[in-house]
Amino acid sequence: MKFFNWKTLPFLMSFGVGYWLISLSFYTSTVTNFGAVLSAGVGLGSSILGFLIAAITLLISGIASKFYEQLIKLKTDKKILRWIMASIVYSFIFSITSLLGLVVIDTNPSIELLIYTLWSASLFAVIQTNFMVIFSLSVIVKNK
Numbered sequence: 001m002k003f004f005n006w007k008t009l010p011f012l013m014s015f016g017v018g019y020w021l022i023s024l025s026f027y028t029s030t031v032t033n034f035g036a037v038l039s040a041g042v043g044l045g046s047s048i049l050g051f052l053i054a055a056i057t058l059l060i061s062g063i064a065s066k067f068y069e070q071l072i073k074l075k076t077d078k079k080i081l082r083w084i085m086a087s088i089v090y091s092f093i094f095s096i097t098s099l100l101g102l103v104v105i106d107t108n109p110s111i112e113l114l115i116y117t118l119w120s121a122s123l124f125a126v127i128q129t130n131f132m133v134i135f136s137l138s139v140i141v142k143n144k
Contacts, residue, residue: 013128014090014121038101041119045095048126052088052133056081071140080136087129094122 059068059081071077097119104111 014125017121017124035102035105038098038105038119041098041123042095042102045091045098045126048130049088049091049095052084052091055133056084056088059084074140076136076140080133080140083129083133083136087126087133090122090125090129094119094126097122 059071068077071080097115101112101115101119104115106112
């Protein structure tokens with residue numbers, strides 16, 4: 001099994017972003033209105049989570065069954081569902097770290113750095129996995 005593949009790419013790149021932030025020793029006190037950014041992160045993560053869960057429901061249900069049958073014929077159904085599930089997990093982690101960040105803001109600098117690193121890494125993973133879902137679906141629809 002290869003260490004680098006498309007399944008591990010969001011995890012590896014998020015780990016790289018987190019390591020980069022730790023090496024910079026970036027603290028949230030340097031960001032003005034960071035609490036508002038975290039609150040927006042909770043809303044964004046929850047919205048993405050809801051849309052992705054709805055996408056899985058609609059994809060498999062009878063409304064989009066012709067499209068899903070086409071995905072099965074092309075043998076891409078499992079790939080897209082895997083990307084959507086990964087995006088749901090990363091969105092959930094992003095929402096949880098946003099909430100944790102709101103709780104521990106301005107308390108302990110090392111805990112703040114850890115939460116901010118996890119928050120940034122999960123944000124990067126959410127963006128990347130959502131891009132892969134959109135890219136995969138657009139390629140399939142374009143080739144149909």
